[in-house]
Amino acid sequence: MKIATFNINGVKARINALTDWLTESAPDVALLQEIKSVDEGFPREMIEDLGYTVETHGQKGFNGVAILSKLPLEDITRGLPGDDDDEQARWIEATVIGDTDAVRVCGLYLPNGNPAPGPKYDYKLAWMERLHARAEALLADEMPALMAGDYNIIPQPEDAKRPEAWTDDALFRPESRAAFRKILNLGFTEAFRARTFGPGHYSFWDYQAGAWNKDDGIRIDHFLLSPQCADMLQECWIEKEVRGREKPSDHVPVWVDLKA
């Protein structure tokens, strides 16, 4: 079972890039972030024509997440529990029925949080506390589960080309990284770092200042696997080449291949 997460930065602006990618790379499941579309505006037919079931959790103008799947989906839920007043569309989950195992798959778009400190940073940290609670509940279910998406967290200095440039940024501040570690420490495996050591691996390059040409990137898109899911991990990789294509997103897809 090949699952990819991809912050596409606007589904309408990216529809050709998205359908080309789905056709060529053919994930079984794709978790999308920043669709920037309401559910009714999502170009679902073009994606259904490629053999995918489409489940969206959209919002006007900003945010928005989706699950695309060639495999059957069950028990789809939308929204991260813990705050009924939160209207930002950043969380969707479903059970994917694989050939041998079912996997609970959660797609997330964690708040950016800048400028920090400030109300947006407070929202980021509060959202991460809710994520921690959901993560605990997923572990208690003891079924294979993963949480993947744009975490807006640079876990370690080696995950940035220029870590010194991010010192005071919401993506790299100690409180952000501690909140991320606190979730990992529940017992999750960060799939990429389970397979690959060392610097120079990024999933985001800013559109500005020639960041892509300078390979001035950061690694902020992650897969967190429950113990039962980590046992299924075969590979995890970053599809870097996508960033060099026509009219790209500023993020690239990150993948896992699970024995399921």
Next chain:
DNA sequence: ATGCCTCGCTATGCGAGA
């Protein structure tokens, strides 16, 4: 130092992104 780009908005510059 700031902004550099890109997106969506019922726009014609702005907020948000990271």
